[in-house]
Every structure is written in structure tokens, then in C-alpha cells.
Amino acid sequence: MAKYLLLKHYRGAPAAVNDVPMDRWTPQELSAHLRYMSDFAARLEATGEFVDSQALSPEGTFVRSDSAGGPPVTDGPFAETKDLIAGWMVIDVDSHERAVELAGELSAAPGAGGQPIHEWLELRPFLTELPTITE
Secondary structure (H helix, E strand, C coil), rough: EEEEEEEEEEECCCCCCCCCCHHHHHHHHHHHHHHHHHHCCCCCCCCCCCCEECCCCCCEEEEECCCCCCCEEEEEEEEEHHHHHHEEEEEEEHHHHHHHHHHHHCCCEEEEHHHHHHCCEEEEECCCCCCCCCC
């Protein structure tokens, strides 16, 4: 089994086919989308392929270490994860091909007008071991 991270984006990915921002969806469209996501996760739980998922708030803070005092906190100017990542799901599957298959299915969650979004999802494998460095 291999773990993969599926990242859903607010921005920063190519535009989805049904590219209507979520804040312009009707309550029924939003409910249908969330139901699809929940049903998808439940089906993967039943097969043992679901690990975890979370939706993320667009609010956030950018922090870094600073030895001269408290860590600086900023809202820019760099692209921040709050601008990019809407949520994530971790899956544990038998192959990369299965991960791609599931990402494609999740991409078809309904959006505006009840039509599939066909959004781009970022699929990232977890490192299973640190790379070996030889000199």
C-alpha cells in the first residue's frame, strides 16, 4: 500500500471545466458537493483506502522563525496555502494507477448547476523512506 495526498485548490491550479467559484453556488449546490465528498470518503473507508480528509478555511497566517524576537506574521506577499489549498484527502492504495483513478473520480464532484467541476487535483505520494545520498 502507498499513501497519497490529494490536494483541492482554491486557486493556483488550471481552471476547472465548471469554473464557478464556490461562494457563488446555491445552498443546494454546496450541499450536493459536500454530500458527494462524504459519500466518496465513506466508500473508500469501506475498501480500507481512506485515511483522512479535511476542508480548510481560507483564513490563515504565514509564520517563520526569527531569532531576533517573536516570529514575524504576515499575510503576503508570497502565495500562501490559504490562497491555494481548499482541503485535502489522504488515501492508502495499492498502486499509483489506483490513486490516479480515485483522483479523477473526486475531480468530478458536482458544482454549479449540479454539473461536475472537473477540477484539477494535485496528487502527491508520501515519501516512504528518505532518499539515499552517495558521494
